[in-house]
Every structure is written in C-alpha cells, then in structure tokens.
Amino acid sequence: MTSPPPLPRPVRAEAGEPLDVTMTVNGTEVSLSLPARVTLADALRDHLGLTGTHLGCEHGVCGMCTVLVNGSAARACLLFACQLDGADIVTVEGLGRPDDLHPLQEAFGAHHALQCGFCTPGFLLSSYDLLAHKPDVAEEDLPVELSGVLCRCTGYRNILSAVSEVAGAHRDGIPGPRNCGRHVLMGHTAAEPGAKSAPEPVGVREIELPQGDPTFTVEVTQELTASLEKTWAVLDDIDLVAACLPGAELTEHLGDEKYRGRARVSVGPIRLSFVGLAQVTERDAAAHRLRVIGQGEDAGGGRTQADILLVAEEAGAGTRLRATAQVYLTGRIAQFGRALAGDVSRRMFEQFAAAVEETAVSGVRTTARKPPGALALLAATLVAKAREWGRRLRRAEHNPPTHPKGTQR
Ligand code: FES
Ligand code: FES
Numbered sequence: 001m002t003s004p005p006p007l008p009r010p011v012r013a014e015a016g017e018p019l020d021v022t023m024t025v026n027g028t029e030v031s032l033s034l035p036a037r038v039t040l041a042d043a044l045r046d047h048l049g050l051t052g053t054h055l056g057c058e059h060g061v062c063g064m065c066t067v068l069v070n071g072s073a074a075r076a077c078l079l080f081a082c083q084l085d086g087a088d089i090v091t092v093e094g095l096g097r098p099d100d101l102h103p104l105q106e107a108f109g110a111h112h113a114l115q116c117g118f119c120t121p122g123f124l125l126s127s128y129d130l131l132a133h134k135p136d137v138a139e140e141d142l143p144v145e146l147s148g149v150l151c152r153c154t155g156y157r158n159i160l161s162a163v164s165e166v167a168g169a170h171r172d173g174i175p176g177p178r179n180c181g182r183h184v185l186m187g188h189t190a191a192e193p194g195a196k197s198a199p200e201p202v203g204v205r206e207i208e209l210p211q212g213d214p215t216f217t218v219e220v221t222q223e224l225t226a227s228l229e230k231t232w233a234v235l236d237d238i239d240l241v242a243a244c245l246p247g248a249e250l251t252e253h254l255g256d257e258k259y260r261g262r263a264r265v266s267v268g269p270i271r272l273s274f275v276g277l278a279q280v281t282e283r284d285a286a287a288h289r290l291r292v293i294g295q296g297e298d299a300g301g302g303r304t305q306a307d308i309l310l311v312a313e314e315a316g317a318g319t320r321l322r323a324t325a326q327v328y329l330t331g332r333i334a335q336f337g338r339a340l341a342g343d344v345s346r347r348m349f350e351q352f353a354a355a356v357e358e359t360a361v362s363g364v365r366t367t368a369r370k371p372p373g374a375l376a377l378l379a380a381t382l383v384a385k386a387r388e389w390g391r392r393l394r395r396a397e398h399n400p401p402t403h404p405k406g407t408q409r
Helices: 041-048 103-110 120-133 138-146 155-167 227-234 238-244 330-337 337-360 372-399
Strands: 019-024 028-035 066-069 072-075 089-090 216-224 249-253 258-267 270-284 287-297 303-315 318-330
Touching: 028 041, 041 066, 072 120, 089 103, 103 120, 103 155, 138 155, 155 303, 216 238, 227 238, 227 303, 227 318, 227 337, 238 258, 238 318, 238 337, 258 303
Parallel strands: 019 089
Antiparallel strands: 019 028, 066 072, 066 089, 216 318, 249 258, 258 270, 270 287, 287 303, 303 318
C-alpha cells in the first residue's frame, strides 16, 4: 500500500485562533497548538527547534525548505502546519546522524557538493524523493529533475555527481531515513499565544560518564569578594547554581541528585539549544567541592558532555572559586575550533562566577541570564587578549632583554 498523499486538509479559523495539530516528525509524534498562519517551515524551526529546514524565498521558488510530507517532497514554506494533522514529516535532521550519515549525505561530502550548505537540506530531501520514486532515473535527466532547488553557490555540478553516484549504487531503492524515532525535539511553543507545550524531549534518558580524552579542558579561577560560607551556600543549592549559569534552566528534579534541564548557547550564526540531564556526583561541604556531570543533545544531533568540578577556598576575606571542566563534543558543535569552544566555555564560567558572587553577596537569586552570544564572547576574548598584550608590552618596557656579551643588537 502506498502512503497517503500530502494532505492539506481544509481549515477554517479566526485570525490568531490556535488550532491543534498532531504530526509525526522524524518518527516522533508531536502535538502543537498554533495559529492558522504558521507555516510548516516555521512550526519545524521555531516550535520544534528543527532548524535544518532552511528558508530562502518563502514563496515556493527556491526549494530550500523542501521536506518530506507523507513520503513525498513538499515545500514547507507553502504549507500551513494546521493543514497537516496526521501527516508524517521527515526533515534533514531525520535523514541521518553525524555518526550514521545517509548515503546521500556521505556522497554530498565526498563530492564537495556543498559550499555554504544553505541549499543542502533542500537538495538532500529533493534528491531523496527523486531516488525513492524514480530509482532508475537517467544521469542526463538529473539537471531537470533537481531543478526545483536553487543553489546560490552554484555548486550544481558536484551536487549532480553526488546524486548520480547514489542513484547508481541503489538502483533497487534508496535506503530509508536513518534518524527517525530517536530524535530530540525541543518544544518552545510558548512563543505563540495560546500555544501548548511540545512533548518532553526523548533524547537523553540516562546519563553516561564521559569516556576517553576530552575535546578540551577549561580551568578558570576567580577571586570573589563574598565569604567562603556565603559562596558555598550558593554552590550547595542546585537551583541557584543553574540560575547562575548563563543560558541554563533546570526543568525537573528527578531525585537521587539527578536533574533535567536545558542550555542555550550561540556561536556565530549557529544557535544551539541543548536538552539533557545533569547529576551531582560529589558534594563535599567540608572541602567545599561540587562535581557535576552533564550531558545534552541539540536538535541537529550535536552532543556535549561535561565533567565539572567546582572548588571554593578561603582567600583573605573573600573566596577563590576554581572551576575545572572537561568538555566532550560530538556532532555539529564539534565543528568549532577547540580554541573558540574553549573561549566560549571559559567566558561562560567567568559569567557564572560573577553571578555566584552577586547571589552570594546579595542573598537574592539572580534572574535568568542571557545565553552567551558570539559577539559578546568574541569582544570579551579580544579585550582579554589586548589586556594581556598590553601587560606584556609594559613588562618588556620595564625589563628590556639582556644581551649576552658580544651579541649584536
Ligand atoms: S523557502 Fe520555500 S521554496 Fe523558497
Ligand atoms: S551550497 Fe551554498 S546555496 Fe548551495
């Protein structure tokens, strides 16, 4: 039996009236309540955190937003989400995982078929639809068959080579999507009036101890004016610790020192939103030590694990707070250079330490802090580097280098 055609069902609604829609997205059933004007593309990107679906023209011209609806390619910018009750949607996030790519994704990489990559999700799903429905497509027909998606980098030749190779290797049928049914979906439907929450993420259920060498290690020491006792009072309260961490939010106490939560961070144009678990594995009030292991996944398949040790020590009237974090990255977040990811993490710890100090001194819980943004982080890193160069310059002026006898200057 063939799958039903893409809906859309007729819908009547007042402007702004929320409508309930239940769809299966990448194998996971989701229920949303959205105004009729919300397109499928916006529902995927803004309400489910699946930002792999790109928007180019929003007029059905460029094909960038192509997804599979009930097994066939469809432009997500031309469908209203409320018309798709009961539909089965596959986005590029459902096609493969970083550690288990779909053959089309492998071939695009091998043939250098992506430059900026903006059109890539549209091309991947459009090619998937083509090869699923027409596995015997002739190579010379590919330019016309794939002409529904535009590449602004003009990388067509390599895209055609990649699709041609996969077509040749799978004449009896293209393998199905590889990342459906175990995907993390993040609901943030509260952005729309009357919206109701998306289901709980299904990603990380069990916390795992990080294995092997970390991607990078961050060590930060901050001198705080707050007393050791007041600082430890903050560190000993996991809700206060989470409130002090920029972009973090605790959503559930699971008992046994386990917690569920979210964390947001943006680096350059990429905004990552992690959902995951944290567990306190050491809480030593006498030594003022707190060790937390955290693990999260973002909708694009990025995964981060961190083993964080916080130690507070008396330093005069104040406190010295030492943070050591071993960070493990996989997926698209691992694309960032270690140096940049290290700077981002270091800056987050500095902001964390400042918030701990503020909370400890004022005795008032700090309000949620903004996740660190790329520009602020970059600026802070540059300022820190400029200060360091200034210090070196001043040291060099005060202590000019001595030259061994006989050395020419
Ligand atoms: S964004 Fe949908 S076709 Fe261009
Ligand atoms: S690779 Fe840049 S738009 Fe196609």
